[in-house]
Amino acid sequence: MEKARAAAARAGTKGVPRRDREEQILAVATEEFGRHGYTGVSMAALARRIGVTKPLLYQYFGSKDGLYTTCLDRVGEPLAAAVRAAMDRPAAEPATPIAVLRAVFTTLEGRPGAWFLLYDQSLPVGSAPYGTARRHRDAIDALAAGGAQDVLRAGNIEDPLDADLLKCLWNTLVGQSVVWWARHPEESAASMGERCARILGTVRFGGSAGGEGEDHRGGGERHRGEREG
Amino acid sequence: MEKARAAAARAGTKGVPRRDREEQILAVATEEFGRHGYTGVSMAALARRIGVTKPLLYQYFGSKDGLYTTCLDRVGEPLAAAVRAAMDRPAAEPATPIAVLRAVFTTLEGRPGAWFLLYDQSLPVGSAPYGTARRHRDAIDALAAGGAQDVLRAGNIEDPLDADLLKCLWNTLVGQSVVWWARHPEESAASMGERCARILGTVRFGGSAGGEGEDHRGGGERHRGEREG
DNA sequence: ACGGTAATATACCTCTGGGTAAGTTCGCTC
């Protein structure tokens, strides 16, 4: 009886301590969620990829939401902290966008796909991960908003909508550079920073200076609630 | 007998011709898919939102994949055509990125969320929509790649990876401006174009000129297959 | 050596979602 059992069923411990397993699970889960999104990853498939079974995931993280939320916190908090640190310059030199970019790269070294967890479209609206992701996004957005406003004011633009748009634009710029990084694993955080500095230092939109209206001041739009979907 | 029937079961035609229904379905589906992604939209929920039932969707479009693919084609082809037209300038004036942006806005007027269909992460890898989306993305990417290379060459940068990164960056920049537009429906395509021109004409990354390495020539990296996930 | 507990598996439940078969009503034509 034991032979058949041992061959078919290999239940029981594998000698991996909980902390290690959790770490491993979080690493793989972050990668998978980052690649396929929340709804695109099934717990069973995830467990299979890790080499354990579903109940283990539930025992350790309670639910899919719990697992996702944990992954989310593990990336969102360091990220916001890093950005905040990069923008808290001595005030002599204005916080350059490149510095922020470098900080993000450094934080995400080894797990670039993690960025996506914050911007996952497939999160069910109203779910716990949805709220958590939004919280983290908002934290980063608030920082980016300040920077965007500074940049635009330097160009005589006061329209708050312009600033909001620039903020969004910048955020996805950061995001996409991370995405590109994820597809080029041979790059290090440092080399990514240099690459971006090089590129962004070169681009000039629209040839010369502003488009068709220098010294634009917008104000017609009242500030609205900013509530999405 | 007829009263109870009429109240409970309202089967039968509603007098809407097939073409109109299809158009209506495609409009709503595009919006929903754009907002929640492929996996985030269920056929039943979609049908409910339209005011019909599931089998009708299947009768008209065959499958969820078929519906999504149809939506995809309805946005991807005009988009690529518009971008191509915007870049096919008389060669005197180099195709400005802003012109491309305006073309995209014009094409997407009234359905800004449609952009997302091309970049939906939640598409099951290997599915028909996945392939179709990729085809359309590639078409646009090819156009963007040319522009990116031109821009970088103007700044003495030859590294093909830099060009590829800039291409991706630009694409998501376009995408995000569309996303922002979707959240600000009071903006027209024209006003979006102006707004973007204004903003992009103002931003200067890194203060002055290039970052920390003028006249960079990269070549160590061989050109690779470029195959994602 | 041994019992307790931590680490794991099997087997199941339930609900949702893609997809389908067969029936029902309307509008138009002869």
Add this chain to the structure above:
DNA sequence: GAGCGAACTTACCCAGAGGTATATTACCGT
């Protein structure tokens, strides 16, 4: 105004996914 095809619906099937109860094994301190 009878009938035929197009426009719909109700009611169902089945696979897969989230989640759980319970059994099983291995490590570890005594």
